[in-house]
Amino acid sequence: MKQRIHNKRKDTLVMTIEKKYGVDLGYRSDAQLHTVLKKEGLPSLFKLLKMTHAGVR
Numbered sequence: 360m361k362q363r364i365h366n367k368r369k370d371t372l373v374m375t376i377e378k379k380y381g382v383d384l385g386y387r388s389d390a391q392l393h394t395v396l397k398k399e400g401l402p403s404l405f406k407l408l409k410m411t412h413a414g415v416r
Contacts, residue, residue, distance in 0.1 A: 367404050369393035376404065382411050 367376065373395060374388035384407070386395050392404060401407050 367392055369396075380408055382408065384411060 369392050371392045372388065373384050373386045373390045373392070376382070376392065377384055377388070384395060396402070396404075396407060399407060399410070401410065
């Protein structure tokens with residue numbers, strides 16, 4: 360993952376993250392980042408993207 364990951368507000372929509380980073384997080388597009396992080400037990404967007412790119416999901 361060579362693209363720089365910027366801090367995102369916790370109310371950022373999954374759709375926005377998926378478009379920006381070219382990933383499929385497997386959540387509804389209208390879900391908010393804080394909800395996904397809580398369900399995945401992760402502290403940050405960086406960890407979420409790292410997990411997604413590693414195929415851990």
